[in-house]
Amino acid sequence: MVRPRPVLLGAVLALLLAFGGGLVLIPAGGPGAEAADEGLPLPPDIPRLAEGPQYEECLGLLRSDPDGALSFAEGWEGAGGGEGARHCAALALLALGEPDRAAERLEALARNSQGSAAARAAVFAQAVQGWMLADQAGRAYAAATMGLTIAPEDTGLMLDRAVALGTLGRYRDALDDLARVTQAEPDRAEAWVFQAAALRHLDRLPEAVGAVDRALALAPDNAEALLERGILRQLRGDAKGARADWQRVIAVAPDSAAADLAQQNLALNEAGPKRR
Missing domain, CATH: 1.25.40 (Serine Threonine Protein Phosphatase 5, Tetratricopeptide repeat)
Known part of the structure; x- marks a missing residue:
């Protein structure tokens, strides 16, 4: 049975903290700060x-x-x-x-x-x-x-466990669960996003790019996928492409945690040359 996964803001923040890397900052207030306001x-x-x-x-x-x-x-x-x-x-x-x-x-x-x-x-x-x-x-x-x-066989729980493993820094173990999810549900875009982020943390950037491209092929306006691709583009020296992705995150999901992080990344991107 495929069980739909709700997206609590706190859970998304935890995921992004686990897999964020790059320029992503930890949002103030902690991962549970806005739980009461979300579904x-x-x-x-x-x-x-x-x-x-x-x-x-x-x-x-x-x-x-x-x-x-x-x-x-x-x-x-x-x-x-x-x-x-x-x-x-x-x-x-x-x-x-x-x-x-x-x-x-x-x-x-x-x-x-x-x-x-x-x-x-x-x-x-x-x-x-x-x-x-x-x-x-x-x-x-x-x-x-x-x-x-x-x-x-509950792929939702596999995905949950992968997020927890990523938060613990156990990216290879997270990839094992994510591989099972994507094999069972190859059209599950968020699993490809999480896989891309875990691969990035393991410095497997070409594979990470392939995974996030797969996610965006399935869901072109997926905010977390756009956020992740922006991080990967920044790491590969494509500052213009990174900015475009983060601006798109803000456009498609303006009130989301992903948009908050994209905005912070844009600010850091702009501040970087001045610091040097």
Whole structure:
């Protein structure tokens, strides 16, 4: 089953910090700083751990009123809400900017749940994102690995683990997971972007260029792919091409983390000659 991957801002920032390199700077505020303002890792077709109107009501509150969702979940758990209540409470903590507490609960829930393998894998994926938001890539790697023990063909978890491995500097191991993803889903543009970045960190620039070109062939306006190609162009001495890519990032995704990083890279690009 191909499970859609949500894109939390914090998760994207963690990924870019793992694979950024080049001119990319670490954004201020930390990887979880804006978690509460972004969508939760809860696409509508992710398998649920429970059923019933209270579960759906609680999940429905997450985006509009996470404080209310937490209060609802805690009251419901006290009345015997079980796994559904604990799941909603953990996601509410994530929405409220407490990713470490959320990830701890999500991981425990995924380990001990009586739900289906698909549902448990989905919760492990949510735990991975929580740990990444909490800047704990080692815990994210462990959670992804546990998820893959029950859903070994889950390419989303493979991708999550690759991001965690990249954050830990384990680029060769990340490439192993990314190779499995691109083999299973060759049209998955973000996997090619991450592969390009990992290859760049290993100084395999021609291969990195090939991977990012593949990503952009699949998704010409993918902001992360454009950001990465700009970095590669800068490293290869093509300052004009790098500027064009970073300007395109800002044009196609002006409110994204990639655009923030592209803007910083443009500023550094402009400042470079003056420093010399």
